[in-house]
Every structure is written in C-alpha cells, then in structure tokens.
Amino acid sequence: MAYSDKVIDHYSNPKNVGTLDKSKTNVGTGLVGAPECGDVMRLQIEVDEITGVIADAKFKTFGCGSAIASSSLATEWLKGKTVDQALAIDNMDIVEELNLPPVKIHCSVLAEDAIKAAINDYRVKNGMPELELEEKKH
Amino acid sequence: MELKLPIYLDNNATTPMDPRVLEAMLPYFVEKFGNAASRNHSFGWVAEEAVDYAREQVAKLINADPKEIIFTSGATESDNLALKGVFEMYASKGNHIITVVTEHKAVLDTCKHIEKLGGQVTYLPVNDEGLIDLKELENAITDKTILIAIMYGNNEVGVIQPVREISAIARKHGVLFFTDGTQAVGKIPVDVQADGIDLMAFSGHKMYGPKGVGVLYVRRKNPRVKVTAQMDGGGHERGMRSGTMNVPGIVGLGKACEICMNEMDAEAKRLSTMRDRLENALLELEEAYVNGSKEHRLPHVSNISFKYVEGEGLMMGFNKNIALSSGSACTSASLEPSYVLKALGLGDDLAHSSLRFGLGRFTTDEQIDYTINAIKETVLKLREMSPLWEMFKEGIDLNSIEWAHH
Numbered sequence: 001m002a003y004s005d006k007v008i009d010h011y012s013n014p015k016n017v018g019t020l021d022k023s024k025t026n027v028g029t030g031l032v033g034a035p036e037c038g039d040v041m042r043l044q045i046e047v048d049e050i051t052g053v054i055a056d057a058k059f060k061t062f063g064c065g066s067a068i069a070s071s072s073l074a075t076e077w078l079k080g081k082t083v084d085q086a087l088a089i090d091n092m093d094i095v096e097e098l099n100l101p102p103v104k105i106h107c108s109v110l111a112e113d114a115i116k117a118a119i120n121d122y123r124v125k126n127g128m129p130e131l132e133l134e135e136k137k138h
Numbered sequence: 139m140e141l142k143l144p145i146y147l148d149n150n151a152t153t154p155m156d157p158r159v160l161e162a163m164l165p166y167f168v169e170k171f172g173n174a175a176s177r178n179h180s181f182g183w184v185a186e187e188a189v190d191y192a193r194e195q196v197a198k199l200i201n202a203d204p205k206e207i208i209f210t211s212g213a214t215e216s217d218n219l220a221l222k223g224v225f226e227m228y229a230s231k232g233n234h235i236i237t238v239v240t241e242h243k244a245v246l247d248t249c250k251h252i253e254k255l256g257g258q259v260t261y262l263p264v265n266d267e268g269l270i271d272l273k274e275l276e277n278a279i280t281d282k283t284i285l286i287a288i289m290y291g292n293n294e295v296g297v298i299q300p301v302r303e304i305s306a307i308a309r310k311h312g313v314l315f316f317t318d319g320t321q322a323v324g325k326i327p328v329d330v331q332a333d334g335i336d337l338m339a340f341s342g343h344k345m346y347g348p349k350g351v352g353v354l355y356v357r358r359k360n361p362r363v364k365v366t367a368q369m370d371g372g373g374h375e376r377g378m379r380s381g382t383m384n385v386p387g388i389v390g391l392g393k394a395c396e397i398c399m400n401e402m403d404a405e406a407k408r409l410s411t412m413r414d415r416l417e418n419a420l421l422e423l424e425e426a427y428v429n430g431s432k433e434h435r436l437p438h439v440s441n442i443s444f445k446y447v448e449g450e451g452l453m454m455g456f457n458k459n460i461a462l463s464s465g466s467a468c469t470s471a472s473l474e475p476s477y478v479l480k481a482l483g484l485g486d487d488l489a490h491s492s493l494r495f496g497l498g499r500f501t502t503d504e505q506i507d508y509t510i511n512a513i514k515e516t517v518l519k520l521r522e523m524s525p526l527w528e529m530f531k532e533g534i535d536l537n538s539i540e541w542a543h544h
Contacts, residue, residue: 003454011454017523034487034541035526038448038475039465042525064450064466068523113542114387 003065004099010069015076018058020044022118028122039063039107041071043114045078045086047122054078054086059114066104070111084121087131122132141504147462149344150293150321150439156499162393163348166208166386174383175372177265178276185385192392192446199395200319201329201339202355208375209388212352213320214340217244219379220316223365224337225252226286232282234258237312238270238299239481241289246317249287260284264482265296267431268297275393276307285314290322290338294478294494295430296439298322305334305530314363319342319490324398325436326406330355336363342387346499351387354379410437412506416495418443423517425530429479429492438497441465441479443488446503446527447520452493455516460509465492487526487536 003011022029026047029088033040039062046056058076061068073094078086094100094108123132146154166188174189176182193204210216225235237249239261249259260278262270266462279286286308291298301317316337323338324345330338341352351353354360356378357363364378367390371380417440420426425445444452465476466489475489484492493513497506499509513544522528 008454011451019528022181031525031539032542035490035536036541038450038486038490040525040541060528062446062451062524062526065454067448068451124414138426 004057004138005099006073007065007069009067009103010072010098011065014059014072015066016056016058016072016079017060019060020046020056022056025125026122028102028118028120028125030048030117030119032113032117033063033110035062039067039110041067043071043074043078043111043118045083045122047083054070054081054083058116060062063107063110066098066100066107067110068083068098069098071114072082073097074111078115081107083122087119139502139504141508142502143459143508145460145501145505145509147355147460147495147497147501147509149501150296150462150496151351153342154500155343155348156394156397156455158397159347159390160391163386165289166389170385172385174385175374181382185383187469188385188389189441192388195392195396195399196326196353197382199328199399199508200323200355201331203358205376207481208354208356208378209391210352210354211350211384212343213242213339214244214316214352215342216283216341216352216354217242217318217366218248219365220337220339221245221285221287222368223254223378224314224316224363225255225257226366231292231482232280232284234280234282235287236258236260236262236278236283237276237287237457237464238264238289239487240264240268240294240297240478241287242318242320245287246287251515260264262288264297264481267434268295268429268478268482269431269434270299270304272303272307274301275304275312279307279311279313281440283311283313284314287316287318290385291326291436291439292394292430292478293321295441295482296321296436297430297433298326298436300434301321301333301335307407308336309334315388321436321439324395326400327436328401329485330357336361337365342391342394343492345394345398348387348452351384351391378393396508404498405499406437409501412501412503413438413440413495413497416440416497416506416510417508420444420513423514427483427488429484429488440494440495441492442469443479443492445486445488445491445519446524446530447517448490449492451520452513452516455519456509456512460512462496463494466490 057078058067059071091108172181172185174185174374251503323340338355427439449464
C-alpha cells in the first residue's frame with residue numbers, strides 16, 4: 001500500500017513534536033490508544049487564558065505513518081482555534097486531508113479522540129464540566 | 139563495491155531468481171515446449187528427460203531418491219498434499235495429527251480444515267526461544283496419532299526445530315514425520331535420511347528458483363509412505379499429483395537446487411557473518427531485542443524488536459530504499475500482530491515493534507552498512523516522537539497506565 005504525499009510529508013517533517021508542561025492549568029493533555037494496539041497518541045494544547053485561543057499544540061505518537069501524520073496535522077489545525085472551534089474537528093476532515101485509505105481511518109479517529117481528551121483535561125483543570133463524548137468506532 | 143538501491147532484505151518472502159536458473163529455463167518455453175507425458179514423440183522425450191534430470195538435481199540436494207520427488211505448484215500445495223493426503227491414506231490407522239502453533243498458515247489452516255473433516259489436531263506450544271519441548275511432543279502421541287507435522291526452520295524468526303530428535307520420537311512410536319522445509323532447504327544441509335524425514339515440502343522461489351513450482355518429498359522405503367492425491371487427473375507423479383508437468387519451472391528448480399548444493403556452505407558462512415554484523419550493530423540501540431533462539435537459527439535470518447517504536451512507522455522511514463517486513467499488525471490484512479512472535483511470549487507491544495531481516499545471495503556488505511545506518515537513524519528519530527519512549531525514560535511503568543483499548 002502506498003502512502004499519500006501528504007502522509008509522507010507529515011511523517012518526514014512532522015509539525016509540533018514535543019511536550020508541554022502538563023502541570024500548568026492552561027495545558028490540556030490527551031493520551032489515547034494502547035501499546036498493544038500498535039498506536040498511542042499524546043496530544044497537548046496550551047490555551048491563552050485571556051482569549052481562549054489555543055496558542056500552542058504538541059504531540060508525540062507511537063504508531064504507523066498515518067497515525068503520526070494524523071496527529072501532526074491535528075496540532076497544525078488546533079493552533080489559532082478557540083477550544084470550542086477545536087471541538088468541531090471531525091476525523092473525516094483528517095481522512096480527507098491526508099487521503100487515508102479505509103484501513104487507516106482508525107488513525108484519524110484516534111487523533112479526534114486525542115483532541116477531545118486534551119480539551120476535556122483542560123476543562124476539568126479549569127473547573128468546567130467534562131464533555132460527554134460520543135464513542136466512534138475504531 | 140558500489141551501493142545498489144533499493145535493498146532487498148525480505149528473502150524469507152521470496153528470493154530473486156538466480157540468472158543461471160533463468161538461463162537453464164529459457165529453452166523450455168519456446169523451443170523445447172513438449173509435454174513430459176507425451177511418450178511417443180521427440181518433443182515429449184526431450185521434456186521428460188529435462189524433468190528426470192531436474193528430479194535428480196533436487197533429490198541430490200536432500201539426499202533422496204529421485205523417485206521420491208513429487209513436483210507440485212509450490213510449498214502451500216505440498217503442505218496441503220502431505221497433510222490431507224496422509225489424513226486420507228491412513229484413516230484406518232488413526233485421525234490424530236500433532237503440529238506446532240508457530241507453523242506457517244499453509245500448515246495451520248490445512249489442519250483446521252482437517253479438524254472440520256473429523257480429524258484431531260494437537261497444537262504444541264513453543265518456549266520463548268521458539269523451540270518445542272520434545273517431552274511434550276512425545277506425551278501428545280496417542281494410539282490414534284498418524285502424523286507429526288513440524289517445520290524445519292521458521293519463516294519469521296528463523297528458528298530451527300530439533301528435527302532429528304523429533305524424527306526419532308516419531309519412529310519410536312510408528313508415526314510419520316512431515317516437515318515444511320521451505321526456509322531451510324538450500325540454506326542449510328537438509329538430509330532426509332540422516333534427519334529421518336518421511337515427507338517434506340519446499341518451494342522453488344525461496345531458493346533463487348522460479349515461483350509456481352515446489353516439491354513434496356515422499357519416502358519410498360523404511361517406511362514406504364503414500365499420500366492420497368488431492369487433485370485427480372492423468373495420474374502424474376506416481377498418481378500422487380496429476381497435472382501437466384511445469385517443465386520450465388521444474389528445470390529451474392533443479393538448477394536452483396544444484397547451485398545451492400554447490401554453494402550452500404560458503405553462502406551460509408557469508409550470510410551469517412553479515413547477519414551477525416547487522417544484528418550486533420542494531421543491538422547497540424537501547425531496548426532492542428532479538429526474537430527467537432540465536433543458537434538454533436537459519437544463517438540468513440534475524441528478527442529484532444525495537445521497543446517503543448511501531449514497526450510500520452519504522453519501515454516507512456526507509457522503505458523507499460530498504461524492503462523488509464514487520465510483525466506489526468499494520469502491515470498485515472488481519473490487523474493482528476504476528477502470531478509467531480506472540481507464541482514466543484512477546485507482548486503485543488513488542489510484536490508491533492519487530493522487523494524481520496532476511497538476507498540473501500545478492501545482499502552486499504555495502505547494503506548492510508546502509509541498512510544499519512538507516513534503521514538506527516529512524517529508530518532514534520521515532521523514539522524522539524514516541525510518548526512511550528518519553529515515559530520509559532521518565533521511569534514510568536507502562537503497565538501501570540490504564541490504556542483505552544479500542
């Protein structure tokens with residue numbers, strides 16, 4: 001199976017690899033997936049407390065090229081969005097942007113889950129109720 | 139020597155054909171196209187002669203009699219013919235077959251089929267080196283056991299089973315011994331007499347011969363073994379495998395066997411030196427582990443897990459220039475990591491992180507150097523990107539985390 005050019009580009013030059021200080025109250029961390037399943041994503045957002053805009057986003061991913069590309073793309077999209085806007089990111093947007101084949105759709109679902117988990121972590125840290133998230137099929 | 143790219147290190151999947159093999163085959167497509175079963179004209183005689191000669195070349199490699207060589211379409215067909223053929227032929231004696239969990243799917247799936255037909259199959263486990271326990275094998279034998287089916291060398295980890303000890307147990311209990319020799323024949327000395335093998339499957343394209351041709355060795359003396367044909371027709375191959383002979387393929391397989399016979403010793407030495415160099419260099423990386431026995435192993439195979447990086451992601455870092463395979467789920471249709479590695483007791487995480495190196499006749503030292511650098515570089519790069527590596531470095535026990543399984 002050949003990878004799309006966009007997947008190869010994100011894999012070769014991943015955007016926003018790294019770690020934010022998870023002890024800060026304006027940093028939300030989402031850790032999803034499992035080593036036994038072959039993919040684990042950690043996605044972090046740093047929210048500007050005045051504007052509510054995501055000022056920085058970082059990821060680290062254990063997984064295949066599509067998983068790495070999905071999380072790299074997610075961090076790019078997150079930056080500059082408000083937390084509410086970020087919630088609207090749908091996994092199918094990632095599938096479309098990266099031309100993921102059907103067997104790799106679960107990578108995009110994982111990225112969406114990671115975004116929501118990071119947002120929830122941020123919300124809980126800042127005294128907001130946790131969002132009920134619909135379960136997507138992996 | 140100049141570095142030749144891309145580098146092929148997936149010789150357990152298939153080998154390139156040796157040009158000498160192609161040369162031997164070429165006359166048998168257009169010029170000498172006869173049907174080896176045409177007994178009454180020269181076209182047939184020429185073809186028959188070529189098949190007979192190839193049969194001798196093949197027999198010589200494994201120390202068999204030419205009459206004991208049954209040509210098939212490949213190892214999968216040979217596995218099917220051996221297992222189903224023995225199950226049918228020896229039905230009055232019993233219905234029990236003993237095999238091993240790390241066998242190739244061509245054996246395991248055939249055994250599943252036999253179970254549906256009323257057969258009993260015991261699947262022996264292996265230890266963390268990939269080896270069976272001989273006591274466990276002997277204990278599994280019942281008065282209904284007709285066949286022990288255990289491969290010679292494993293396709294994923296290269297582990298060589300104790301074939302002579304296994305055949306001695308089989309002999310002692312009057313049970314036939316079948317071995318899938320696909321990865322071993324032509325790579326290491328395989329001797330059906332000394333090894334006590336009653337039936338053996340192997341294939342042309344794993345030993346620098348053509349695809350679409352294989353062998354089932356069927357012993358004729360002490361004991362005389364028979365298998366029920368699984369394909370009915372003209373009664374070719376002593377009635378055990380009907381179908382017009384694939385003359386060019388058989389000629390190529392014969393030539394491939396002859397070359398292996400002459401060059402095996404030197405080639406095995408060269409490849410194991412190269413393999414060890416590759417392996418030792420890669421093991422300089424932290425948290426890298428060899429899977430399977432290092433002592434009882436084919437000379438050209440190495441299977442290594444690079445903890446905290448995922449196999450497919452790893453391969454993507456160099457698969458433009460290096461071809462190899464991984465036990466990771468993502469590379470297989472099933473989305474399950476390698477059942478062979480799991481049978482060795484590897485957790486799913488380590489199975490996901492494995493690469494299989496299969497060196498071959500045309501692998502060069504320059505290619506090994508390139509591979510060492512490319513893999514080391516990619517492992518380090520992906521670990522910088524791996525949350526699991528970060529946790530490991532921080533001393534966090536990954537088993538203490540409640541992972542969301544999906």
